[in-house]
Amino acid sequence: xxxxxxxxxxxxxxxxxxxxxxxxxxxxxxxxxxxxxxxxxxxxxxxxxxxxxxxxxxxxxxxxxxxxxxxxxxxxxxxxxxxxxxxxxxxxxxxxxxxxxxxxxxxxxxxxxxxxxxxxxxxxxxxxxxxxxxxxxxxxxxxxxxxxxxxxxxxxxxxxxxxxxxxxxxxxxxxxxxxxxxxxxxxxxxxxxxxxxxxxxxxxxxxxxxxxxxxxxxxxxxxxxxxxxxxxxxxxxxxxxxxxxxxxxxxxxxxxxxxxxxxxxxxxxxxxxxxxxxxxxxxxxxxxxxxxxxxxxxxxxxxxxxxxxxxxxxxxxxxxxxxxxxxxxxxxxxxxxxxxxxxxxxxxxxxxxxxxxxxxxxxxxxxxxxxxxxxxxxxxxxxxxxxxxxxxxxxxxxxxxxxxxxxxxxxxxxxxxxxxxxxxxxxxxxxxxxxxxxxxxxxxxxxxxxxxxxxxxxxxxxxxxxxxxxxxxxxxxxxxxxxxxxxxxxxxxxxxxx
Ligand SMILES: Cc1cc2nc3c(=O)[nH]c(=O)nc-3n(C[C@H](O)[C@H](O)[C@H](O)COP(=O)(O)OP(=O)(O)OC[C@H]3O[C@@H](n4cnc5c(N)ncnc54)[C@H](O)[C@@H]3O)c2cc1C
Numbered sequence: 001x002x003x004x005x006x007x008x009x010x011x012x013x014x015x016x017x018x019x020x021x022x023x024x025x026x027x028x029x030x031x032x033x034x035x036x037x038x039x040x041x042x043x044x045x046x047x048x049x050x051x052x053x054x055x056x057x058x059x060x061x062x063x064x065x066x067x068x069x070x071x072x073x074x075x076x077x078x079x080x081x082x083x084x085x086x087x088x089x090x091x092x093x094x095x096x097x098x099x100x101x102x103x104x105x106x107x108x109x110x111x112x113x114x115x116x117x118x119x120x121x122x123x124x125x126x127x128x129x130x131x132x133x134x135x136x137x138x139x140x141x142x143x144x145x146x147x148x149x150x151x152x153x154x155x156x157x158x159x160x161x162x163x164x165x166x167x168x169x170x171x172x173x174x175x176x177x178x179x180x181x182x183x184x185x186x187x188x189x190x191x192x193x194x195x196x197x198x199x200x201x202x203x204x205x206x207x208x209x210x211x212x213x214x215x216x217x218x219x220x221x222x223x224x225x226x227x228x229x230x231x232x233x234x235x236x237x238x239x240x241x242x243x244x245x246x247x248x249x250x251x252x253x254x255x256x257x258x259x260x261x262x263x264x265x266x267x268x269x270x271x272x273x274x275x276x277x278x279x280x281x282x283x284x285x286x287x288x289x290x291x292x293x294x295x296x297x298x299x300x301x302x303x304x305x306x307x308x309x310x311x312x313x314x315x316x317x318x319x320x321x322x323x324x325x326x327x328x329x330x331x332x333x334x335x336x337x338x339x340x341x342x343x344x345x346x347x348x349x350x351x352x353x354x355x356x357x358x359x360x361x362x363x364x365x366x367x368x369x370x371x372x373x374x375x376x377x378x379x380x381x382x383x384x385x386x387x388x389x390x391x392x393x394x395x396x397x398x399x400x401x402x403x404x405x406x407x408x409x410x411x412x413x414x415x416x417x418x419x420x421x422x423x424x425x426x427x428x429x430x431x432x433x434x435x436x437x438x439x440x441x442x443x444x445x446x447x448x449x450x451x452x453x454x455x456x457x458x459x460x461x462x463x464x465x466x467x468x469x470x471x472x473x474x475x476x477x478x479x480x481x482x483x484x485x486x487x488x489x490x491x492x493x494x495x496x497x498x
Pocket of ligand 1: 221222223226229436437438467470479482484
């Protein structure tokens with residue numbers, strides 16, 4: 001921000017500012033950190049200035065050249081996310097270098113109040129001298145194809161520097177590595193994807209990267225985030241998007257609908273042998289940490305769910321419709337908040353494997369930083385309610401069965417068991433929770449409500465696929481991770497096949 005250190009310091013020290021994110025020079029960063037330290041304020045420092053722009057052989061070079069040069073040299077290169085390193089595939093290198101030089105030569109540098117101006121001056125005399133010094137040094141290391149001078153004429157009194165483009169810049173050279181924070185673009189060739197990645201990642205000063213290719217975008221944000229990204233990008237129910245002020249790219253009413261979850265309820269009991277409830281006090285935890293660090297054994301190597309069982313709610317069913325998870329700890333979920341019991345105990349949760357309820361992911365506004373709104377339909381269908389109650393009743397039978405029953409010494413959650421169907425319904429309605437298995441929000445199919453086609457391509461949008469749990473048309477009757485991995489491997493085959 002302008003205003004030298006005084007304005008920055010006032011901002012950092014302001015009591016209403018809870019955290020400081022700073023991107024800039026090292027000297028100012030030290031001052032920011034010192035001011036923040038005095039008032040115990042957290043600081044995040046971003047090291048920008050050398051972000052990479054990768055142009056692959058199948059890219060549209062005309063568009064890439066404009067974006068690459070304006071992106072790097074706009075603001076006279078004084079933006080932390082300016083991609084000041086342009087990496088070009090060797091096969092299109094000469095062609096793209098010529099285009100970049102032409103675009104840079106036509107950039108208008110001058111009065112910032114002039115509508116046609118693309119880049120104004122650099123910030124001060126010291127910055128101007130430093131940048132010109134870097135350009136002189138770079139002339140000895142690489143091939144200057146545009147710029148090279150401070151602007152003369154009526155702009156001569158200001159700190160105006162021509163847009164500079166250097167080709168044949170070696171990876172690891174001073175120009176390729178060090179932040180310039182001025183209008184200097186470096187161009188480096190690469191032979192293949194692996195080399196491009198290595199060069200792009202081979203600097204400390206990068207906040208992002210840009211890719212130019214004719215390939216496709218694969219969206220894999222998960223069943224909550226992926227529909228959110230599509231909706232914010234104008235892909236979703238047209239009327240809903242318009243109401244939020246988002247331009248409609250594709251009117252796909254199915255985006256965000258069809259959300260499925262394994263709804264379930266758990267119960268816990270006190271038992272007469274030690275469990276995690278009595279094994280994780282502060283002192284004991286230190287012992288477990290030591291055990292884990294030294295011999296890689298003990299309860300810190302263990303996952304929460306130690307066993308699962310699959311059951312049929314009635315004998316005539318051909319497949320299980322209820323899953324039970326067994327946890328070596330007693331935990332309650334009243335109001336959706338987990339609470340550990342103080343006595344030794346265990347928990348058994350039951351889940352509906354193929355729920356009928358369908359929830360929805362939507363947006364509350366067009367702000368890209370707003371979280372999507374999640375509306376599950378747990379127990380939204382009477383069949384799911386009935387099966388959740390059946391699952392809970394089954395859990396009580398498991399607790400009451402030998403050999404477990406002889407260890408059960410008291411109730412924990414619920415404090416006393418419901419008896420009538422209506423009491424069970426009230427219990428289930430109060431405690432129902434998710435299985436952390438959301439799927440279906442960008443459903444695959446061929447009908448009007450489908451979001452992606454059977455090749456996982458977003459319907460009505462070119463070169464965009466969704467590959468994650470959101471594309472499952474129906475939730476699987478088990479935990480979802482392995483199925484998502486299988487789905488992703490199949491998607492990789494589809495993408496390679498074209
Ligand atoms: C607490 C919990 C426990 C679970 N336990 C199990 C289990 O024991 N067994 C099992 O089979 N399944 C389990 N699951 C489910 C399993 O994790 C999911 O089914 C699986 O991870 C889904 O894979 P995905 O690729 O669809 O989404 P994710 O694995 O969620 O991957 C999406 C990725 O996208 C990233 N992302 C999202 N938005 C953005 C954005 N805007 N920009 C950049 N990145 C973004 C996310 O950070 C994330 O890394 C569990 C889930 C949770 C939440």
